[in-house]
Amino acid sequence: MTSSNTILETVGLTKHYGGVHALEGADFKIHAGEHVAIMGDNGAGKSTFVRQITGVERPTRGQIIFNGASVTFENPMEAREVGIETVFQSLALADELDVPDNLFLGRELVRFRLGPFSILDYKAMRQRTMEALEKTAVKIPNLKNTIRNMSGGQRQCVAIARTATFHSKLTIMDEPTAALGVQETAQVENIIRTLKQQGESLILISHNMRQVFDLVDRIVVFRRGRIVADLRKEETDPQDVVAYITGAKTGAEFQDAAA
Amino acid sequence: MATSNLHGVGDLTFDSSNRRWPNEMNVLLALILIIGIFELLGHLMMGQSFLFDTSDRSTSIFNEQRLRIIILQVSIVGIIAIGVTQVIISGGIDLSSGSVVGAAAMIAMSFAQVAEVNGNANPTLALGPWAADLPVLVPIAVALLFGLLAGIINGSLVAYTGIPPFIATLGMMVTARGIAKWWTAGRPISFPTDGYRAVGDGLMPVIIFVTLAVLFHLVLRHTVYGKHTHAIGSNEDAARMSGIKVGRHKVLVYTIAGMLAGVAAIVLSSKNLTAQAGMGVMYELDAIAMAVIGGVSLSGGRGSIIGTVLGALIFGVIISGFTFLRLDAYYQEMVKGGIIVAAVVLDQWRQRRAAWGP
Ligand SMILES: Nc1ncnc2c1ncn2[C@@H]1O[C@H](COP(=O)(O)OP(=O)(O)OP(=O)(O)O)[C@@H](O)[C@H]1O
Ligand SMILES: [Mg+2]
Numbered sequence: 222m223t224s225s226n227t228i229l230e231t232v233g234l235t236k237h238y239g240g241v242h243a244l245e246g247a248d249f250k251i252h253a254g255e256h257v258a259i260m261g262d263n264g265a266g267k268s269t270f271v272r273q274i275t276g277v278e279r280p281t282r283g284q285i286i287f288n289g290a291s292v293t294f295e296n297p298m299e300a301r302e303v304g305i306e307t308v309f310q311s312l313a314l315a316d317e318l319d320v321p322d323n324l325f326l327g328r329e330l331v332r333f334r335l336g337p338f339s340i341l342d343y344k345a346m347r348q349r350t351m352e353a354l355e356k357t358a359v360k361i362p363n364l365k366n367t368i369r370n371m372s373g374g375q376r377q378c379v380a381i382a383r384t385a386t387f388h389s390k391l392t393i394m395d396e397p398t399a400a401l402g403v404q405e406t407a408q409v410e411n412i413i414r415t416l417k418q419q420g421e422s423l424i425l426i427s428h429n430m431r432q433v434f435d436l437v438d439r440i441v442v443f444r445r446g447r448i449v450a451d452l453r454k455e456e457t458d459p460q461d462v463v464a465y466i467t468g469a470k471t472g473a474e475f476q477d478a479a480a
Numbered sequence: 481m482a483t484s485n486l487h488g489v490g491d492l493t494f495d496s497s498n499r500r501w502p503n504e505m506n507v508l509l510a511l512i513l514i515i516g517i518f519e520l521l522g523h524l525m526m527g528q529s530f531l532f533d534t535s536d537r538s539t540s541i542f543n544e545q546r547l548r549i550i551i552l553q554v555s556i557v558g559i560i561a562i563g564v565t566q567v568i569i570s571g572g573i574d575l576s577s578g579s580v581v582g583a584a585a586m587i588a589m590s591f592a593q594v595a596e597v598n599g600n601a602n603p604t605l606a607l608g609p610w611a612a613d614l615p616v617l618v619p620i621a622v623a624l625l626f627g628l629l630a631g632i633i634n635g636s637l638v639a640y641t642g643i644p645p646f647i648a649t650l651g652m653m654v655t656a657r658g659i660a661k662w663w664t665a666g667r668p669i670s671f672p673t674d675g676y677r678a679v680g681d682g683l684m685p686v687i688i689f690v691t692l693a694v695l696f697h698l699v700l701r702h703t704v705y706g707k708h709t710h711a712i713g714s715n716e717d718a719a720r721m722s723g724i725k726v727g728r729h730k731v732l733v734y735t736i737a738g739m740l741a742g743v744a745a746i747v748l749s750s751k752n753l754t755a756q757a758g759m760g761v762m763y764e765l766d767a768i769a770m771a772v773i774g775g776v777s778l779s780g781g782r783g784s785i786i787g788t789v790l791g792a793l794i795f796g797v798i799i800s801g802f803t804f805l806r807l808d809a810y811y812q813e814m815v816k817g818g819i820i821v822a823a824v825v826l827d828q829w830r831q832r833r834a835a836w837g838p
Contacts, residue, residue, distance in 0.1 A: 277721065298723025313721040317714035317781035318707070326711055327722030329704050337705040337732060 226253045227289075228391055228422050229274065229305075234283035236269050243269040245446040247283070251391070256413070256423045258433040261443030261466055267426045268310050270443070271395050275307045276300040288390065298327065304390030308380045308397055310426075316369040320361055321350040323368060324383045353386035356415065359408065374405030381412055392416060393424045398432065410436060430459045442466055449475050503775040503782075507790040510773075514794060518801040530804055546800060548683070554770070554796035555689035556751070558789065559744040561767040562689075562696050563737030565788045568771055569700075570733045571713035571780030572638055572645035576652035577741040577767055580630045581760030582660035584745035588623035589669040589755035592616070592676035604670045606663070616675030623742040630656060631738020635731030653764065661757040670754040680750030688747055692740065697785040709733055713780030769816065770795050772823045779831065794819075 229251050236244040244266045251257050259267050273280040276294025285292050287303060294300040297307070314323050325346050331339040350364060359378040361371075368376055377397060384392050394413075398406040413436050416423055427433050433440060434454060442450040442465040450465040450472040464470035515531060522530040533543045560577045567574045590606035595613050597603070605612060630652055637648035678684070700706035708729050711719040720726050744763075749755040774791025776783025798819070802812045 296723060297721050301723065309721065311717070313715070313718040315711040315714035315718050315781070317710055322707060322711075326707075326719070327724050329707060331704065335703070337708075337729070338699060338703045341702055341704060341707060343702075 228253045230286040232284040234273055235281045236273055237281045242446050247448050251422055253422055254420045256417055256437040258437040258440045259426045260440055265443040266446040267443050268395055271393055275305055306384035306387060306389035307393040308384055310395040314368045314376060314380055317367055319367050320364045320379055321346040323379055324350050324386050353382050356385060373400045374402060377401060391422045395426045444468055504786045507775050507787055511790055511794050514797055521805055525805060550796040550800045551686050554792040555685040556744050556748050557763050557766045558689045558792040559692055560741050560763055561770040561788050561792055562692055563740035564767040565771045565776050565783055565785060566709055566733050567737045568776050569713045569783050570709045574737050575649040575764050576634060576656055578760040578763035579653045579656035580627055580738060580741040581745045581763055583656040584623040584626040584742045585749040585755040585759045586660045586663045587626055588619040588746055589749045591622050592619035592672045594671050594673050597671050602671050606669045619676055620746055623746045624739055627738040627742025628735055631735035635734030639727035639730040666757055668754050668756045672753060676750050680747040685747045685751060693785055693789050700785060710781055769820045772820060777827050
């Protein structure tokens with residue numbers, strides 16, 4: 222068994238798309254309150270890894286242990302229900318809906334239940350949305366705006382605020398600042414710091430070395446579908462990480478994996 | 481300054497006055513504009529008003545007879561359009577509604593006949609005496625059931641086989657028309673019971689249309705069903721990732737549309753006192769046109785019942801305006817076609833503008 226404060230662990234997690242071995246035997250671990258970065262070149266398997274642990278896809282092989290229990294998620298909703306919130310690389314927002322609608326999509330607050338015809342509680346959803354945005358200090362001009370009318374940065378903030386609205390045990394962000402300007406990036410980084418203060422665990426996928434060294438405790442490097450390094454921030458530096466990403470170097474304990 | 485309209489940390493507002501100009505207002509303006517054009521043409525060409533009552537004796541403002549014709553004319557297709565609107569918002573299309581009306585009308589009417597006409601046996605009896613003089617609930621239930629089945633089949637094909645909605649409902653369009661013709665080998669079915677006559681009598685079609693429009697307006701705006709319908713049409717993947725059971729929801733949307741076609745079949749056959757295999761031909765296109773004119777986006781996610789009702793009124797005004805000006809029916813069709821294309825072009829343009837930012 223794993224130590225009691227391990228929030229998520231994968232054992233030999235593997236995903237093949239036909240002949241493409243996108244993910245191969247990933248052993249990964251994150252503790253409660255820990256912030257871990259996943260780095261690696263394009264196509265290294267980072268998003269694939271995320272899709273396996275969030276129920277978007279079913280792994281070919283391997284085990285996922287969440288909060289001490291082995292789990293298999295049939296769909297993203299099940300992962301969410303146990304407390305894994307994800308900002309996917311493709312944002313998964315409905316363009317024609319406004320901010321509260323998107324935050325609560327699939328888990329709307331209702332005034333009374335009538336199956337699919339349950340009556341929506343717009344007021345409560347708006348209230349909770351404002352609280353969530355305040356908590357994350359996200360700037361959105363008007364909540365009634367549809368996503369379609371927002372900038373890329375604002376959209377990203379909405380997607381991130383969605384994860385912050387619901388108290389999660391583990392938040393996963395797949396390249397949350399990839400398309401953002403300087404200001405919006407700073408905003409997202411602030412949200413991540415807030416999560417850290419609140420003791421929520423985070424898996425951050427990013428190509429931004431400065432950001433990663435600013436924000437996380439540990440860096441896990443993926444290369445060609447395999448984990449090739451697991452580095453504590455204090456014990457490494459950007460050049461070292463780049464060496465692992467490019468394959469110039471492979472962690473001692475991962476030698477056979479990369480062979 | 482780009483950031484001046486942003487609220488900073490802890491300074492969020494919900495500013496309802498800052499709402500965007502609703503699209504329905506544009507449709508309403510278009511309606512008023514079109515009425516204005518017909519008023520003008522009426523004075524120029526006919527020397528009389530189109531919608532207003534100008535005679536000295538009269539006490540009313542409007543030409544009530546013409547208003548009544550306009551609303552009555554669009555009510556039945558309008559009922560279908562309420563369902564079609566939901567299908568289009570969910571990102572689909574329903575080409576089968578006109579044929580479903582035909583088939584449902586034939587089948588329902590054969591359970592709504594009287595046994596005897598003026599002391600003689602009903603000459604058009606479709607099913608034999610056992611199906612005559614039944615309570616009105618029987619044909620109503622039969623029509624709704626047929627619409628329900630057609631809708632479930634449409635929805636299941638769309639949701640679970642990956643057939644594009646256009647093709648799936650085209651199949652139903654042909655099949656349902658076939659059923660309508662096969663039911664009595666093409667013979668019309670007439671002489672409904674008094675109970676059945678009452679359903680579509682007088683202004684009943686209008687009352688039913690308006691009631692259903694209000695009901696589904698509320699459903700789309702205020703229920704989870706409505707929210708998910710918009711979400712699926714807007715971004716199906718996002719809806720799926722948010723845990724919405726997309727397939728099941730689509731079946732529900734098409735089923736509701738099918739049942740509304742069933743309602744239209746009841747009202748139409750009752751109002752006409754007869755059912756014929758050719759009933760409802762082209763209604764699906766008129767219904768789609770009403771929705772599109774009303775601002776429902778063919779690419780999904782956007783639109784409202786209010787818009788569709790306004791679209792239906794524009795439709796009715798144009799048809800009755802052409803009759804008023806004693807213009808040929810050919811022109812009607814041509815202009816109708818032009819308006820549909822214009823509405824779609826407008827929608828595309830609106831989307832492109834939105835994609836580029838204001
Ligand atoms: N659905 C799929 N079918 C087939 N191959 C896939 C599929 N999804 C991903 N792949 C492949 O798996 C590999 C890993 O892709 P993945 O998206 O996980 O990379 P990534 O590390 O997230 O890259 P990036 O930094 O560009 O986002 C790639 O070679 C990709 O082409
Ligand atoms: Mg990726």
